[in-house]
Amino acid sequence: MTSSTDRIEKEILLKVTRVWVWWALSVAEEFGKWFGVALNGQAFAAGQRVRGPITHCGHENVMFDALIVEMKPGRLLSYRWHPYAVDAAIDYSKEETTLVVMELSDAEGGTLLKVVESGFDKVPATRRLEAFRMNSGGWEAQLQNVARHVATP
Secondary structure (H helix, E strand, C coil): CCHHHCEEEEEEEECCCHHHHHHHHHCHHHHHHHHCECCCCCCCCCCCEEEEEECCCCCCCCEEEEEEEEEECCCEEEEEECCCCCCCCCCHHHCCCEEEEEEEEEECCEEEEEEEEECHHHCCHHHHHHHHHHHHHHHHHHHHHHHHHHHCC
8 A cells, every 4th residue: 555545634724713723622521522533521631531412413423532742832743543434344443543633823914724544554454445434534523623623612
């Protein structure tokens, strides 16, 4: 496989301050609101796990489970998770995780949010293509979700 199959890269210009976007990314409950996961009462901290049920219609039986890797206030949030882990019959804990890095930078007219998810080459071959395809489309939708979220006062 080539590196283009190992990583998803997406970005969006958000027409609000970096402080406002950082709040939406780094506060677990706010992240959950736009991402579609119930993280009530939890906090993001490097080295800590967050877990909660997905709230998107049709996926309520799926758990979001992520290990926060790094937080650089106002700049970067990264976490590891099992991509497209939606089948209750699969024990994903035996698989490698992918790394999601959300990076913020100032841009003309607002804040640039860049999301990179890498490590798909280590996902088992039986589900690698579907996980990559679903997460690629998922990140496009999630960037629109965060844009709507930060645009609301």
